[in-house]
Structures are given as C-alpha cells and as structure tokens.
Amino acid sequence: xxxxxxxxxxxxxxxxxxxxxxxxxxxxxxxxxxxxxxxxxxxxxxxxxxxxxxxxxxxxxxxxxxxxxxxxxxxxxxxxxxxxxxxxxxxxxxxxxxxxxxxxxxxxxxxxxxxxxxxxxxxxxxxxxxxxxxxxxxxxxxxxxxxxxxxxxxxxxxxxxxxxxxxxxxxxxxxxxxxxxxxxxxxxxxxxxxxxxxxxxxxxxxxxxxxxxxxxxxxxxxxxxxxxxxxxxxxxxxxxxxxxxxxxxxxxxxxxxxxxxxxxxxxxxxxxxxxxxxxxx
Numbered sequence: 114x115x116x117x118x119x120x121x122x123x124x125x126x127x128x129x130x131x132x133x134x135x136x137x138x139x140x141x142x143x144x145x146x147x148x149x150x151x152x153x154x155x156x157x158x159x160x161x162x163x164x165x166x167x168x169x170x171x172x173x174x175x176x177x178x179x180x181x182x183x184x185x186x187x188x189x190x191x192x193x194x195x196x197x198x199x200x201x202x203x204x205x206x207x208x209x210x211x212x213x214x215x216x217x218x219x220x221x222x223x224x225x226x227x228x229x230x231x232x233x234x235x236x237x238x239x240x241x242x243x244x245x246x247x248x249x250x251x252x253x254x255x256x257x258x259x260x261x262x263x264x265x266x267x268x269x270x271x272x273x274x275x276x277x278x279x280x281x282x283x284x285x286x287x288x289x290x291x292x293x294x295x296x297x298x299x300x301x302x303x304x305x306x307x308x309x310x311x312x313x314x315x316x317x318x319x320x321x322x323x324x325x326x327x328x329x330x331x332x333x334x335x336x337x338x339x340x341x342x343x344x345x346x347x348x349x350x351x352x353x354x355x356x357x358x359x360x361x362x363x364x365x366x367x368x369x370x371x372x373x374x375x376x377x378x379x380x381x382x383x384x385x386x387x388x389x390x391x392x393x394x
Contacts, residue, residue: 121249232362
C-alpha cells in the first residue's frame with residue numbers, strides 16, 4: 114500500500130524557527146536557522162515514516178473565508194508584516210523552497226483556503242486506499258484520524274503517532290467526534306471560545322450520551338446538569354459557528370494528484386542538501 118506523508122509546512126516552520134536554540138547565519142550573514150531546522154526535521158520525519166509519496170503544504174497570504182463566519186477567528190495571531198525581518202519566520206521560506214526543490218519534494222502555498230483544507234482533501238480523497246501520515250501540531254487534524262490516517266507530532270525522540278486509540282485515551286471520544294468536542298471546549302490557539310461550564314471531561318460525557326453536537330443542541334433539554342444545559346442552550350448559535358470553523362471537509366481543489374507526489378529517498382544529509390542548493394556557501 115502507498116503511504117502519503119503530508120507535512121503542514123507552516124506549522125513545521127514555526128516550530129523550527131522559534132525552537133532552535135540559537136540564531137544561525139551563513140557566511141553572507143543571512144539567517145538560516147529556521148531553514149536548517151526545517152530540513153533536518155523533515156528528513157527525520159521521512160525516515161520515521163518511510164513514505165512512498167510526500168507533499169509539503171504552506172499557508173499563503175490571502176483573505177480567510179472563516180473570518181467571515183467569526184471575525185475573532187485567529188485574531189490573536191501575530192501580524193508578521195509588522196515585525197523586524199530577523200524575527201519573521203517567512204523570510205526563510207525562499208531557502209526552504211529551494212531545499213525542497215533540491216529534494217524533488219512537491220510543495221505549494223494555499224491561495225484560497227487554509228493548509229488544513231488541502232490536507233483534509235488529501236486525507237478524505239485517498240485515505241481509504243492509502244496510508245496517510247499528517248505531520249503537524251495542529252490538533253484540528255485529529256478529526257481526520259482513522260485506522261489508515263494518523264497524525265505525527267514531531268518532537269525528535271519524543272515524537273508521538275496519534276491514532277484512534279490515542280484520541281480515545283486522551284479525550285474519551287472517537288476522532289470523528291473531535292470537531293464536536295473542540296466546538297464545545299473552544300480553542301485558544303485559533304481564538305475560538307467554547308461554551309461556559311463545559312471543559313474536556315464534561316464535553317466527552319455529553320458526546321458519549323448525545324454522539325454529536327447537532328444532536329446535543331437538538332436535545333439540550335435532556336442534559337441533566339442545569340448549568341450545563343443552560344450553557345448549551347444559551348450558546349447554541351456560537352457552538353454551531355464553532356463547528357463550521359473547525360470541521361474539515363473535502364471541498365478544496367488539491368494542488369497535486371497522488372501520482373505526482375511520488376518520492377524516492379536519496380539519502381542526502383541536510384548539510385549536503387543545503388550545500389547543493391547554495392544555502393551554505
């Protein structure tokens with residue numbers, strides 16, 4: 114069976130840019146620590162997962178249609194057009210793109226959607242017949258997990274592979290309920306507010322009884338705890354909006370066909386790759 118590795122490139126860039134212990138410059142004084150971390154981590158992820166196909170996908174700069182649903186969506190994120198160049202991860206993207214091209218790994222930037230939508234599109238299109246590993250710390254991908262689809266949270270030797278068992282043990286729900294769960298509890302990273310009085314344990318218990326957010330809202334009068342019942346009723350409109358923000362679907366036009374993502378391991382080290390594409394002159 115084919116195995117497709119989908120790398121959330123923006124997520125990995127931020128992890129490496131801010132996670133490297135020190136700024137690194139090449140002989141021309143150009144900052145390259147994010148690039149070094151990115152390519153080194155990517156090669157380790159590839160060795161961990163042994164994919165037959167690879168794509169690295171990035172969020173581009175464009176209007177986000179989810180903001181039309183909720184103007185607060187991701188409003189807490191830093192505007193990197195207003196920070197000094199040395200503090201902006203995106204200044205190292207050209208070098209990362211050059212290195213990916215040297216590796217013959219397909220990469221693309223979104224123009225009308227988010228990276229989540231592309232990755233969901235690949236997972237939902239190919240996930241029945243292809244093993245898929247999604248490399249990212251974005252928990253929204255948990256909703257895509259199946260027996261064939263897993264999420265890799267890369268931390269070197271402390272990396273975790275998230276499977277249906279992982280989701281159940283951590284949250285007490287199935288992956289298919291994750292969007293419902295997150296709608297209830299909220300998501301501070303995306304500036305999504307959940308319902309008052311509902312934390313992870315309460316959300317899991319509610320979904321155990323009602324199965325879905327839609328069914329929970331429709332049958333809110335059956336909720337035994339009065340404060341929780343009132344919270345679901347009072348916040349039903351917000352919860353439904355949250356679900357639209359969080360739920361991933363198969364509507365995005367994908368940048369590559371699966372056969373275009375075939376990858377042959379060439380066993381080059383990150384230093385060899387960076388030298389090859391002129392990043393370490």
